[in-house]
Amino acid sequence: MRVYVPLTLSGLAEAYKTGELGSGPLVAYAVTPGLREWYVSDDIEELEYAALNRAALASLRLLAADAGAVRRRVVVAVDVPDGAASSDPDRALDPKALGEVRVAGPVALAKAASVHVDSGDAEEDVTAATEVLAAADGGDDDAQFVVDGAEDHELLWFATQEIPNLVVLGG
Numbered sequence: 001m002r003v004y005v006p007l008t009l010s011g012l013a014e015a016y017k018t019g020e021l022g023s024g025p026l027v028a029y030a031v032t033p034g035l036r037e038w039y040v041s042d043d044i045e046e047l048e049y050a051a052l053n054r055a056a057l058a059s060l061r062l063l064a065a066d067a068g069a070v071r072r073r074v075v076v077a078v079d080v081p082d083g084a085a086s087s088d089p090d091r092a093l094d095p096k097a098l099g100e101v102r103v104a105g106p107v108a109l110a111k112a113a114s115v116h117v118d119s120g121d122a123e124e125d126v127t128a129a130t131e132v133l134a135a136a137d138g139g140d141d142d143a144q145f146v147v148d149g150a151e152d153h154e155l156l157w158f159a160t161q162e163i164p165n166l167v168v169l170g171g
Contacts, residue, residue: 003028006058007074021107029055035099054099064130072118116155
């Protein structure tokens, strides 16, 4: 099963140093029944893209909580065994939990399929979004517009062999 783990560049650097994304349970995003129902698509690529975007929003939340982090969203796509990730059926249709799963046990960075990171061009919009995220969550339409501006930036795809170069960015 492919899951998308939200991180920051400093979190990616730590994972590179330790060899694992976390010891578990780890919050990630995946194609869940709730995400399928919300997105209303049978195209697995579209659904995986939606899960990736949910993880990117979670990465934005991590950045908002860490004032010292480089303002680039980071998502690591990881393949875990079927059954290793589970969603909470009681939160399946909660808009804040769409696609959210918990991965039990440690997740080795070696299981990563790819890494997705904002380009430098996104930093200004990502910074602005982190500053108004709480207001957007509270229903402020102007703040949501700013958050949407950050989400308009496509995450760049990187092969796992490029992680050492990405870690330098978080430096």
